Amino acid sequence: MAVALETETLTAAVPGGARRTGARLELAVRILGPLALLALILGGWELLVRVNEIPPYILPGPVAVLQSLVDDWQSLYPSLLVTLRITFLALAVAVIGGVGLAILFSLSRWIEMSLFPLAVILQVTPVVSIAPLILIYVDNITLALLICAWIVAFFPILSNTTLGLASADHNLRDLFELYGASRWQQLVHLRLPSALPYFLGGLRIAGGLSLIGAIVAEFAAGTGGTGSGLAFRILEAGWRLEIPRMFAALLLISMAGILIFLAFTALQHLLLRRWHASATARER
């Protein structure tokens, strides 16, 4: 008797153009909706400032903020780079440390039970309150900032990856055991791929947090000079009552945060789109 191929097709057929039109409309709403709202808020803000003739040192309008961004680009841009450098260094260390520690946890219950509470303590203590201490004990400012940013960024990666490594399918684990897989093979071929979606979720959170950590630490450090980041530019502008510049620096921080988030969202989509339920369209 022949083994006949099942007749199911790979994907359900799309019923005509109706769905495509719907998708296009949804995309338009998703992009245009927030943009329209943003334009409305900015326009209202500008109008409010102009009609009431509010001076820029009290509340600058969006136009004045943009003007300041252009005028002060020479000092803001290097500061942006400084902050981003700390952010990404901290994130890189958080990824290496978080994933490394999570793998260690998955190999040994003892290590997990001993170290996890410490990680939680680090996580729940606000970085604002630890930063001054770190700045006292660590001479190198950059290193101190890095440690602060790392403290906030590493926990979501550690906890998510730990959860992911432990969530490998039990039957698959049995299967690996049946075929005599080594611990290393189990880690590489089963546990790490199982943990990937969890890790990427943690990474997305950690990306934003490492930026926050870097900014908070810069505030606590409050140092000037050539190597100072955006937080110091905000402090500096505040002392000089250059309010538009404060807004301009704030704008840069927000933009950096948004770009980091978008970049990791794109990475997540890229890595998971073929197989994970979170990244694949649901047929309805």
Next chain:
Amino acid sequence: MSPAVAEPVEHRAPAGEGEEAAGAAGPLFALRDIGKTFANGTVALDGLDFTVGRHAFVSLLGPSGCGKSTVLRLIAGLTRPSRGRLVWHRQIARGDIGFVFQEPTLMPWATVFDNVRLPLRLQGRGRQEVREEVERALAMVGLEEFAGAYPRELSGGMKMRASIARALVTRPRLLLMDEPFAALDEITRFKLNNELLDLWARENWTVVFVTHSVYESVYLSQRILVMASRPGRITAEIPIDAPYPRDEAFRLSPAYTEACRRVSAELRRAMGE
């Protein structure tokens, strides 16, 4: 390539009782007074004693929670008995045992090809080296066109075929199947039942098949071991003497109906009704 079997399948010796149930080819393994008590004190299995012959098709039939799956895990070496012995009459190496779970249990991040390749990969063999083996296994279950697909792109029946291909890729001597078709619709289940029998006839495996379906066990097996629960034990052993190949005509035959009636009665007795 079509895995169709053109030549007639030889008639297998009907199973007898006890040791003779091992059939003409001799015994493959035997459970000797096996008991299994879990860490929480639950007695999962008690006094299990049976022999499975080479090239036999044996079904374990019983209600949920009677320890059928535990028996398979014991045979696979995934868990150890608390009491008794598992005796192998033939040398068994890694890869000689294939295991099919109730769920397809595929790695969602890997293609069908890579899923099927897994057992060979774990043996440390390279991708190119095993290509033919993997393609052979895929052809056996009719999935050669879908080697590059991801599990989520497959239907339930196709996922199960992939799972079976993975169990076959090492050319096992013993196939352990834990309610593999329970989650499938009836038409797909019948089709896969037939394909399984075809492959079994060609490849000379020994199959231990766990099911809670009377009809499925009668259709497939040479011998049915009926199990009762709390503690898991064998209450009846029923040979199904109908010749192979079996097909849809067998499903409609009086012999089939009679066998189902007998097995149902034993199952009801095992469930204390």
